[in-house]
Amino acid sequence: MNFNTSVLISIVPALLIVRGLRRFLDLPVRMPRFNALLNHIWVPGVVLMGLAYLFEWKSDQLDEFYIFIVLSIVVLVLIRLSFYRPARTLLLAVAPYTLYAAIELLIAVTGRDLLKEYDDVFETSQGFAFIWLFTFLFIARSQKKSLEAERLQREEEEKAKRLIEAQNAELERLVAERTSTLTQQTEELREALTELRTTQAQLIQAEKMASLGELTAGIAHEIQNPLNFVTNFSDVSAELITELDEERQKSERDPELEAELLEDLRQNLTKITFHGQRAASIVRGMLEHSRASSGERQPTDLNVLADEYLRLAYHGLRAKNKAFNATMNTDFDPNLGQIEAVSQDLGRVLLNLFTNAFYAVHKKQEAHPQDGYVPTVSVRTHRTAENTVEVHVRDNGAGIPEGMQQKIFQPFFTTKPTGEGTGLGLSLSYDIVTKGHGGTLTVESEEGTGTEFIITLPA
Amino acid sequence: MKILVVDDEKDVRALFEQRFRREIRSGQFAFTFAYSGEEALDFLHAHPSEVVLILSDINMPGMSGLELLKRIRQEYAAPPPPLPPQVMMITAYGDEESHQQALQLGANDFLTKPVDFTALKAKLTSMASHEN
Known part of the structure; x- marks a missing residue:
């Protein structure tokens, strides 16, 4: 029995080569099917051995033939993977040696003499092929390493990029969330603002109506007088006409008396007209007061306006408290x-300032009924050298403490009991004078002495 | 009979003069007018014991009718001479409080506006006849 055991020995390096190839080129990933086939790399070796045994063919070249087959498979794999640069380098590394192995095998099979004759050449070639092989193996290895490093870096970058993208997405989400919250808040604020505006308008109207309520009694009185x-x-x-008629029936008429009666009649008619107009003007004023302001400026006589509202305010308070009386001084600049x-x-x-003034003197009178205190409200108008007009509304009430003077123009600030103001x-008033007319409304007050409000308006 | 009418409304004068035309002509009544409490007091001081009756509005700026009434009653506190004038209060506010106050201060009568001149004339005529 003569086995070609050298083939069996050659299977071991073949398996090592396959293993190295797999690891180096990641074959299970890159070529899974071919990789599976490589598990059977021993098959050709065993087949060769079997054939040699069957035909009782003994050859020294059998193992070399097997190695050549293995090398060819390697070259085949490398060609298939030539798009991968280390694989190409590897191909370059293996090619000369494979070529050498092929030539050597071919020569050995055809004529052994040639081999012996050029023994040196062959040995040198083999040496070179080996050196070439290992050099390029080394190069391929370093190429692979650098490629690997590049890949790793790319992966790192990819990872970082993904992380940033994830963060961006998170930020986008947060921003969207915040934006929606803000939008909602804005919407809510807008609604609140609208509601506030409505309430403000209602309050202004309510205030107007409240002051109209205070006016009603004053107006009633002011109308009652002219109507009387x-x-x-x-x-x-x-009566005069009856008298005149009687006079005319007499046989002896008194022309002087008749003239007097006629003159009185004429006068009375003038007075009726005058008082009728007086009542009408008060009604007109009341309607104007209750009507929403047109906002239209018209030539206005502040003296007349101040006089009218002074009386209305006075009678308004009188209507509520019959015992109240006050001296009113007017000093109108002609x-x-x-x-x-x-x-x-x-x-x-003006109504507001007068009402406040009367309220103040009334309170003081209530507090000191026996001191001979004369409640007095004065109004003075006057044109200044700076071409402005001033209306001074003064009372000799209790005065406003200094700490409170800044607050009195604030909305909802009141010293009156709940329900009264x-x-x-x-x-x-402040808004009307400043924003509505470009004027100023100031207060000067001394505790115990009184208060003066000054409206200054551009003339 | 001399009557002092106190009212801040100046047209009251024309009204009284026409309403009492015949009485004035016949010399039954003589009217004097004052347009404020202060003016009325001044007149009274200048013409002592002339005025028999005072018709005063309550609601006037400055010295009110009630204040005037108080002052008159104080000044004529001591019994005669001179004989204290009668005082009738007239008010647009016919409220009970003013009425009580006026009576308490010594008003002889209390009228509400608008004045019923027929009734007033009757009252004045009866007073005049009493006086005579």
Whole structure:
């Protein structure tokens, strides 16, 4: 029995080569099917051995032939993987040796003499092929390493990029969330603002109506007086006519008396007209006061306006408290002239200031009933050298403590008991004078002496 | 009979003068007018014991009718001479409080506006006849 055991021995390096190839080229990943086939690398060796045994063929070249087959398979694998640079380098490394092995095998099979004859050449070639092989193996290895490093770096970068993208997405989400919250808040604020505006408008209207309520009694009184005159003068005129008729029936008429009666009649009619107009103007003023302000400026006589509202305010308080009485002093500048103003609005300001003034003197009177205190409210108008007009509303009430003077123009600030004042009067007045008319509203007050409000308006 | 009318409304004068035309002509009544409490007091001081009756509005700026009434009652506190004038209060506010206050301060009568001149004339005529 003569086995070609050298083939069996050759299977071992073949397996090692396959193993190295697999690891170096990642074959299970790159070529899974071919990789599986490589498990059977021993098959050709065993087949060769089997054939040699069957044909009782003994050859020294059998192992070399097997190695050549293995090398060819390696070259085949490398060609298939030539897109991979280390594989190409590896191909370059293996090619000369494979070529050498092929030539050697071919020569050995055809003529052994040639081999012996050029023994040196062959040995040198083999040496070179080996050196070549190992050099390029080394190069391939370093190429692979650098490629690996590059890949790792790429992966790192990829990872970092993914991380940044994830963070970006998270940020986007947060921003979107925040934006939606903000949008919602804005919406809520807008709604609140709208609601506030509505409430403010309602409050202003309520304040207006409240002051109108205070006015009602004053207005009633102010209308009652002229109406009484209208009634009385009409009555008395009827009497005069009767008298005149009687006179004309007499045989001896008194022309002097007749003339006097006629003159009185004429006078009465003038008075009826005058008082009728007086009542009408008060009604008109009341309607104007209750109407929403048109905001239109018209030539306004502040003296007339101040006088009208002073009386209304006085009678308003009188209606609520019959025992109340106050001295009213007026000092109207005859050279005041007319100014462009929204008279309803300024009327409200004046009414508010007068009402406050009467309220103040009334409170002081209540507190000191026996001191001979004369409650006095004064109004003075006056045109300044700076071409502005001023309205001074002064009372000799208790005065406003200094700490409170800054607060009185704030909305809802009131010293009156709950239900008696809205706390909006002065704040609205302030707005009307400053924003509405480009003027100023200031206060000067001394505790125990009194308070003076000064409206200054451009003439 | 001399009557002092106190009212801040100046047209009251024309009204009274026409309403009492005949009485004035016949010399039954003589009217004087004051347009404020202060003015009324001044007149009273300048013409002592002339005025028999005072008709005063309550609601006037400055010295009110009630204040005037108080002052008159103080000044004529001591019994005669001179004989204290009668005082009638007239008010647009016919409220009970003012009424009580006026009576308490010594008002002889209390009228509400608008004044019923027929009734007033009757009252004045009866007073005049009493006086005579």
